[in-house]
Amino acid sequence: MHNAVELIQRSLQKGLLQKAFLNATDLISKEDLQFIADGTGCSTRHRAPSCKTTPNLGRFRTASSVCNNRKNTRLGSSNTPFTRWLPAEYQDQISLPKGWDPEHRINGHLLPLVRDVSNRILQTANSDVESDPLYSHLVTIFGQWTDHDLTFTPHSPSIRSYSSGIDCDKSCENTEPCFPIDIPKKDPRFGRKSEKCIPFFRSAAACGSGNFGHTVRQQINSLTAFLDVGQVYGAEDSKACGAEDINARFSLRDLTSDKGRLRVNKQYTDNSRELLPFSSMVTNMCATRKRITNDQYAKEVPCFVAGDERSNEHGGLTSLHTLFMREHNRLVDRLADLNPHWDGERLYQEGRKIMGGYLQVLTFRDYLLHIVGPDFIARYLSTYPGYDEDVDPSISNVFATAAYRFAHLMVQPIMFRLNETYEEHPDFPSPLLHKAFFTPWRIVFEGGVDPIIRGLVGHKAKLNTQDHMMSDELRDRLFKFTSDLALDLASLNMQRGRDHGLPGYNKWRKFCGLTQPKNKKQLSKVLKNKKLAQQLLKLYKTPDNIDVWLGGVAEPFVPGGRVGPLFACLIATQFQRIRQGDRLWWENKGVFTEAQRDSLRNTSLARIICDNTGITNVPAQPFQYSTRSSYTECWDIPAFDLSPWKENIE
Structure with a gap:
C-alpha cells in the first residue's frame, strides 16, 4: 500500500501538484483509498480478528498469537508494527531517515557516516579479542536464539528503486528502498578499491504508514512478541500448520502421521539423531561449500528449515x-506413552506449550540475570505480578533495533568445535566465523551438532570492552560467501536505527531516568572513559546525536551484568511487558496445573542437551563458564518430570 501511494504521489507531483506541497492522499477519495487498502491486503491487517470461533484459546496459543489479548486481539501478534516508546525522529518528520540527505543537520550538526564510526570506535582484530571470565559462548548464542523468537523486521520486498528501477545491490544512490552505507575515504578495508558503498535496503513500512495521510512510518515485526518458541514452530498458521491447514508442503509439522511431531531430515542423520528438514526453495544461499573449501567437487546441501528463516546463519544457531x-x-x-488416547493435534499442542514454558523459565531464571544484573532484575523482573490485559507486550522498535543487539559485541571470531574431551576437534577444527555462515553442510558432513554445542558451553564468550568492541569477523567479513560484498554488522546496526527513526542517545537516557551528558566532561563521566568520550564527540559533535545502539554498547556494565544502564533499562522494561502482557505465561493461574508448574521450575538446559545429543557431561549451569573438571555427568542431572501431564480418564 505504501508503494502504491508513493507511485500515485509521484504521478500527481509531475502534473497537478507541481506547484503545491500537498500529500497525494489529500487528492485521493476515501473510496479509492479503500480500494488500494483492499487490493494490497492492508484492510485485513488492520481488521481485528474475532476470537469467538478459535478453539482452545484458554489452553493453547495460536501460531500468530492473535487472541492472546481478548480485548485487543492483535496485541503482540505477528505481522503487526513495532510499538514506539518515544516518537520517531525522521529527517522529514514522516518517513525519510536521518542521514538521507548528508547535508541535513541534526541538532545543528552533520551526522557522521556509520562506516566511519565503525572504523574509529568498534574495530577489533581477531587477535585482540578479550574473553569473558564468567560466561560461556552459549550466553551469546542463546541471546540471538531468544531474539529470533521475538523480533524479525522484513525489508522491502523489492530490490529496486520504485522510481527509477535502480538495483539497490549495484547503486550508491539514496532512492527508496535503497539507503546505501557510504564508504569513507581511506577506509582501512576498501582503500582505493572501486566500492563506494555497502548495499542497504530499508525495512518495509507497515500498512498505511509513512506518507500515507501524513502518518509516521512504522516498521513491521513479523514475529510474535511472546516467548513462545516461535523460532521452532513458526509465527504464522501456514508455517506452523495446524491440523486444519491443507498447505502441508510448507508445514513444519510432520503430517504424515498422527504423532504430533515436527518434520525431520529424510536424507541425513547426525549419528542416528534427527536433523532439521531441508528447504524446498530453488534459490539456495547455503551452497557455500565449494567456495569456502575451494573444492569444486564438494557436495552441496540445501538450507535447513525451521520456525525462523535465520536458522542457517551460523552453526551455533543451527545447533540450537x-x-x-x-x-x-x-x-x-513421551506424552504419547503417557496418554495413548491423545491424537496428534493434542500431542503437538501440549509439546509446544511445554517448550514455551521451558524458554520462559530459562530466559528469566538463568539468562537475563547475567545480562541486566541483579539490581535491574529486582527492580523490573522479580516476583511474577500476574497477567494484566492492559499491558502492551508488543516489541518496541528500540529494543529490536538497538538494545537487544548488544550481544553482537559478545560474539567470538571462531565457531568452536570440541571433541568428547572438550579439546579442539582433531577431525573437524574450529572455523573462523565468516567460514561458518550459512554452512549447514558442516553439520551434515563435519560431525553434527555435538562438537558445536560442546564449543558453546566449553568456551568463553567474547567480552565487550570499550577498547575492543566488535570482532572484524562481523565488521569486515559478515556473509562474505553469500554476498557480493562482505557486510559490516556495526554499520548495519547504526544505519538500521536511522532507517527506523530511532531518537538519539540522550533521548533514551532521559526515557530511562538517567542523566543526559551535554559535553565531553559529562560524557566522560557517564562512560568512565575520557578517551572514548573524546572520540565520540569528534565524530558526532554532540552526545544528543550519538546513535542509540552505539551509545548503549559503549557504556560500562551495570554490576553483575553485561550491558550498561541504558540497555539494562530498555531490556528489562521489554521483558517486564512481555511477561505481564502474556495471558498464557507459564506462571499465570490456570495455564498449567500446580504440579506442572513445579516441573517447569526445575527445567534444566543441561538436561535438554543431555537428552538430545551424544554429549555425556556438561556444566550444570551451561551459561556459566567452568573448567571441565567441574562438569556434571548426564546421569546425575535429574530428568524433566512429565508425570503431571498424565491424563487420567474415567
Missing part, C-alpha cells in the same frame, strides 16, 4: 534449532 526440534519430538513421544 536442531536441539529444540529434537526436544519437541522427544516430549511428544
Whole structure:
C-alpha cells in the first residue's frame, strides 16, 4: 500500500501538484483509498480478528498469537508494527531517515557516516579479542536464539528503486528502498578499491504508514512478541500448520502421521539423531561449500528449515534449532506413552506449550540475570505480578533495533568445535566465523551438532570492552560467501536505527531516568572513559546525536551484568511487558496445573542437551563458564518430570 501511494504521489507531483506541497492522499477519495487498502491486503491487517470461533484459546496459543489479548486481539501478534516508546525522529518528520540527505543537520550538526564510526570506535582484530571470565559462548548464542523468537523486521520486498528501477545491490544512490552505507575515504578495508558503498535496503513500512495521510512510518515485526518458541514452530498458521491447514508442503509439522511431531531430515542423520528438514526453495544461499573449501567437487546441501528463516546463519544457531526440534519430538513421544488416547493435534499442542514454558523459565531464571544484573532484575523482573490485559507486550522498535543487539559485541571470531574431551576437534577444527555462515553442510558432513554445542558451553564468550568492541569477523567479513560484498554488522546496526527513526542517545537516557551528558566532561563521566568520550564527540559533535545502539554498547556494565544502564533499562522494561502482557505465561493461574508448574521450575538446559545429543557431561549451569573438571555427568542431572501431564480418564 505504501508503494502504491508513493507511485500515485509521484504521478500527481509531475502534473497537478507541481506547484503545491500537498500529500497525494489529500487528492485521493476515501473510496479509492479503500480500494488500494483492499487490493494490497492492508484492510485485513488492520481488521481485528474475532476470537469467538478459535478453539482452545484458554489452553493453547495460536501460531500468530492473535487472541492472546481478548480485548485487543492483535496485541503482540505477528505481522503487526513495532510499538514506539518515544516518537520517531525522521529527517522529514514522516518517513525519510536521518542521514538521507548528508547535508541535513541534526541538532545543528552533520551526522557522521556509520562506516566511519565503525572504523574509529568498534574495530577489533581477531587477535585482540578479550574473553569473558564468567560466561560461556552459549550466553551469546542463546541471546540471538531468544531474539529470533521475538523480533524479525522484513525489508522491502523489492530490490529496486520504485522510481527509477535502480538495483539497490549495484547503486550508491539514496532512492527508496535503497539507503546505501557510504564508504569513507581511506577506509582501512576498501582503500582505493572501486566500492563506494555497502548495499542497504530499508525495512518495509507497515500498512498505511509513512506518507500515507501524513502518518509516521512504522516498521513491521513479523514475529510474535511472546516467548513462545516461535523460532521452532513458526509465527504464522501456514508455517506452523495446524491440523486444519491443507498447505502441508510448507508445514513444519510432520503430517504424515498422527504423532504430533515436527518434520525431520529424510536424507541425513547426525549419528542416528534427527536433523532439521531441508528447504524446498530453488534459490539456495547455503551452497557455500565449494567456495569456502575451494573444492569444486564438494557436495552441496540445501538450507535447513525451521520456525525462523535465520536458522542457517551460523552453526551455533543451527545447533540450537536442531536441539529444540529434537526436544519437541522427544516430549511428544513421551506424552504419547503417557496418554495413548491423545491424537496428534493434542500431542503437538501440549509439546509446544511445554517448550514455551521451558524458554520462559530459562530466559528469566538463568539468562537475563547475567545480562541486566541483579539490581535491574529486582527492580523490573522479580516476583511474577500476574497477567494484566492492559499491558502492551508488543516489541518496541528500540529494543529490536538497538538494545537487544548488544550481544553482537559478545560474539567470538571462531565457531568452536570440541571433541568428547572438550579439546579442539582433531577431525573437524574450529572455523573462523565468516567460514561458518550459512554452512549447514558442516553439520551434515563435519560431525553434527555435538562438537558445536560442546564449543558453546566449553568456551568463553567474547567480552565487550570499550577498547575492543566488535570482532572484524562481523565488521569486515559478515556473509562474505553469500554476498557480493562482505557486510559490516556495526554499520548495519547504526544505519538500521536511522532507517527506523530511532531518537538519539540522550533521548533514551532521559526515557530511562538517567542523566543526559551535554559535553565531553559529562560524557566522560557517564562512560568512565575520557578517551572514548573524546572520540565520540569528534565524530558526532554532540552526545544528543550519538546513535542509540552505539551509545548503549559503549557504556560500562551495570554490576553483575553485561550491558550498561541504558540497555539494562530498555531490556528489562521489554521483558517486564512481555511477561505481564502474556495471558498464557507459564506462571499465570490456570495455564498449567500446580504440579506442572513445579516441573517447569526445575527445567534444566543441561538436561535438554543431555537428552538430545551424544554429549555425556556438561556444566550444570551451561551459561556459566567452568573448567571441565567441574562438569556434571548426564546421569546425575535429574530428568524433566512429565508425570503431571498424565491424563487420567474415567
